[in-house]
Amino acid sequence: MDLLALADFNLVARHGGFGKASRAAGRPKATLSRRVADLEAGLDLRLFERGARALKLTEEGRALFERTAQLLSELDETAAAIASGGHSPRGRLRISAPLLFSQTAMGKLAAGFALKYPEVRLEVTTEDRPVDMIEEAYDLVIRVNPEPDDGLVGRIFLRDRLVVVAGPGLVPQADGAPVPAVVRGAAEPVGAWDITTATGRAKIAVRPVLSLSSLVMVRDAVRTGLGVGRLPISLVSHDLAEGRLVHLGDADAPEIALWALYPTRRLLSARVSAFLDYLKDAFPHGTPDELAAYLRQ
Template sequence: MDQLTAIRAFARVVEAGNFTRAADSLDMPNATLSKTVQELEAHLGVRLLQRTTRRVTVTPEGNEYYEKTARILRDLEDVDTSFNAVRSKPRGLLRIDVGGSTARDVLIPALADFMARYPEIRLDLGVSDRPVDLISDNVDCVIRGGPLDNSSLIARYIGHATLITCATPAYLKAFGTPAYPDELKNGHRLVSYLSPQNGRAFPFRFERDGGKTEIKVDHRIGVNESNAHLAAGMAGLGIIQTFSYSICEALQRGALVEILTEWRPAPYPFHVVYPQNRHVPHRLRVFIDWLVETFPQKVSGQ
């Protein structure tokens, strides 16, 4: 048994949640992966995974083994990567998933700089606001805003964006300009951004002098994709709350008007997220470093 290969195979099953997805991501037959994990269990003399026809569950011994070997794999991958980075230029294909408005207004306008620096790296962009499974979807990293809720992933902070509440001049002329957040509950039409994951409307958030307010009312229209959400606001369908980098041009030419300026919510954090315990290739490392350098200026409109 190749113990290192077996440890990596076991870790991938734990991270993927089942043998099929793990085998696909490793480009390994399912039967070979299962046999490799069984040989590791025989070598250790413990059951690492509890298998049924429907699911795979990690045993307490499996959890302990995974946590201890994860540190070893990370250290080994860091050593390999450092040597490879010295000997070669970053090259190959990167698969990146990013939300619609972030792709259009932040990432894509800046990519010419990245591609000039690293001409041997190719990029596949998956543009969608829907969450992806990095392992089963074979994605190297995702760029996402908001709080993080998956501790099995590695996240690196890359900057924050400003949320703006706004509407068209025609809408404000017809329905009036609210002076306080609570006025949104009285006769105003809201265009809500719907979670692509569960379909729920994100509340309109406001903050002033340390006090926080959330407005949760029935929306006139809900949209689960960021570019379409902005389009609904631009069409005068109601008040929207969206990122400043998406509407800076519209604000400058007067197509949209910011309201409730004294109630702007706290900055919205963005992270680049990638799986842990996987080999982090040189091309992904330089892309992440480039994001950390470039992203804050782009989201702030500088």
């Protein structure tokens, strides 16, 4: 397979058209069109559907783009490293991270990484949805308790757990009457939270009075004494130590595991490897206490 033709195909696919690719690369449009046509002829496949106004990848073209885009990027990176006489990470690194981790830790992590690796152009976006890494050109995603995906590999770099907390003046009554609660997202009007305390398992009847979309907002609202809340221990450990909140029990909920995920492939880019190592250095043991201490720095 002609690697130059394959590179031109990737250029056109990435920019969504011959004209846009030509302007971006400063290459003649006719040359790009001829190279892609030669590649199609060599493979005996149509890679693009050519309409009057739009150019669209065929199913075969999309599969080829998804399988070769990262490989070509790694080849360019390797060639640049060899030419410069070193192996320092360089180029663009796109990361998707969940909302809470982004709000509390990602800014400081990203800044520290950028200072250590100035030749890497780090781009971080915040979203809780499961992004399509190939389609949306992400190099690495951070996710909480992700569903298994055969196309991704990765590692857990942090663990956390949920606890039920309240302001010092708000303590559940012995008669089991519902207590006001601050929740994330929609909730039933009345319910119960299972908890584990020093004396065993128990239930807290709750009546949601406020629904918020961010756990940082939930914590801030719970601090006012409005209601109880279920929050990660790393987010409230300092408040518990200072007496601003009291610990009512550990929530009966799955462990929170933060994963760093990347597409399955034999060769991992130097940029992704460097960021994974940076996460490991920031959280050597991956415990909630480490994360809490990092947030207080």
